[in-house]
Amino acid sequence: MFPLDFPLRILEKKAKPGESVLDPFCGRGTTNFAARILGLFSLGVDSNPVAVAITEAKLVNARAENIVKEAETILHEVQVDALPEGEFWQWAYHPTVLTSLCKWRKALLEDCHSMERKALRGIILGALHGPQPKYSASYFSNQCPRTYAPKPRYALNFWKKHKLHPKPVDVIEIVRKRAERFYAYQHESIGEVKLGDSRQLETLRPKNTNIKFHWVITSPPYYGMRTYLADQWLRLWFLGGPPWVEYRAINQFCHQNPHDFVKDLTTVWNHVASLCDRQANMVIRFGGIPARKINHLDLIHESLKDTPWQIINILPAGSAADGLRQANSFLRQKTQAQIEHDIWAKLK
Ligand SMILES: C[S@@+](CC[C@H](N)C(=O)[O-])C[C@H]1O[C@@H](n2cnc3c(N)ncnc32)[C@H](O)[C@@H]1O
The missing domain is CATH 3.40.50.150 (Vaccinia Virus protein VP39)
Known part of the structure; x- marks a missing residue:
């Protein structure tokens, strides 16, 4: 990049x-x-x-407050039956955060035509994984690299060794901060x-x-x-891919x-x-x-x-x-x- x-x-x-x-x-x-x-x-x-x-x-034109409103509406209206299973997912995201992510994923897979939804999808992809700061959270995940998604086995060992448990971060606040930063002024x-x-x-x-x-x-x-796709496996999951790493290179x-x-x-x-x-x-x-x-x-x-x-x-x-x-x-x-x-x- x-x-x-x-x-x-x-x-x-x-x-x-x-x-x-x-x-x-x-x-x-x-x-x-x-x-x-x-x-x-x-x-x-x-x-x-x-x-x-x-x-x-x-590339979209959207206003920060409308993006946040869309994010909130989805969380209120959408129901999810199941979350991705396995130890990786339990350690990667707090259950309340994972539930929100699954609601957004479901809604945006069904319809991502409006400018607000396209903006929201980009914001969520950007915040899906990254480092945990001391004070206010900017990412949804447990401690992770930002640019690529960690491989599950390695990440699990890391989190367990350092006793790092996922936090119940305020997902709407993360979306709001990013929406305000990225869509503050319109070109x-x-x-x-x-x-x-x-x-x-x-x-x-x-x-x-x-x-x-x-x-x-x-x-x-x-x-x-060769890993441009495998390195993005968590973001690819959010876009409808499987909840595991896929080594394909289409x-x-x-x-x-x-x-x-x-x-x-x-x-x-x-x-x-x-x-x-x-x-x-x-x-x-x-x-x-x-x-x-x-x-x-x-x-x-x-x-x-x-x-x-x-x-x-x-x-x-x-x-x-x-x-x-x-x-x-x-x-x-x-x-x-x-x-x-x-x-x-x-x-x-
Ligand atoms: C070095 S990165 C580009 C980084 C970009 N300049 C940025 O700032 O984010 C190379 C990109 O080429 C893409 N790529 C690889 N093979 C491609 C192909 N056959 N057609 C189009 N894009 C391809 C990869 O998915 C990757 O995103």
Whole structure:
């Protein structure tokens, strides 16, 4: 996940009014949100339903008080017959919290069409798991990493060892605080987000097919990072998935070998080029993971070789480990990320 500052700085400095932005691997919609702040049209695409639901929430127009009202109405009106079973669920959430989550899950699976419900779904996904602060709670779960869901066996051992029991947090207060923070001021939303595979050209086409993109700001999957879906198993459960970790990778990139991975990237860069304005710029934030001893810049060079894109600059972007402090507090082994780069390209 890259910080908002990254796409915002680029677009603020360089984009002209009326230009359009594409992110073919939008993740949590950071690029789309930056475009929205600046009043630019954007399209985000991702094959992970969690990414799409969160991006969608960043693109709706909703008022904080209406989102909270919707959350309260669901809790009053919806009944649930059963909660997910097993020790993990007993330790992950206090029973009253889990009941509220199940009510929201049921209601939002039945109907998530209104702006308020889309916003509420994004807020709940964001608050589903994370660290427990000393004072007022910001997350529904017992102590957890925020960016990824822990594997049940490891989490159980951790909670039991540290005698950490789930707390009966005020779920509406958590929703209210987040709604007030995220929907405090309104920028008109002119963005679009699609669930799909960016290797398919059709997926990358906006509804208005006359639109040509002037900016592509994106961060593709890092080679060897195969857990984008498994790491989000709790959020996928909230979106209708099973209450256990699933190791499937539908519509995700091929990580078997560098050759196939590069081929996937090339396909996307070619599709993207065909939807861009002649003067378009593309900025790719890319890095590697220590487990794969391969230079990520070699992969990017190779992926752009047989495409209409020409690299014009490569800048170091710091290390992905800079943002990993909170996740590390839950891990036995400290995570180390390789250095990342921003690769700037233009159409030839
Ligand atoms: C490095 S992350 C993007 C992070 C994003 N920049 C952010 O700030 O949240 C890469 C994303 O690519 C998505 N992805 C992987 N394979 C894909 C495919 N074939 N089509 C579309 N998205 C894909 C993953 O689900 C993941 O969300």
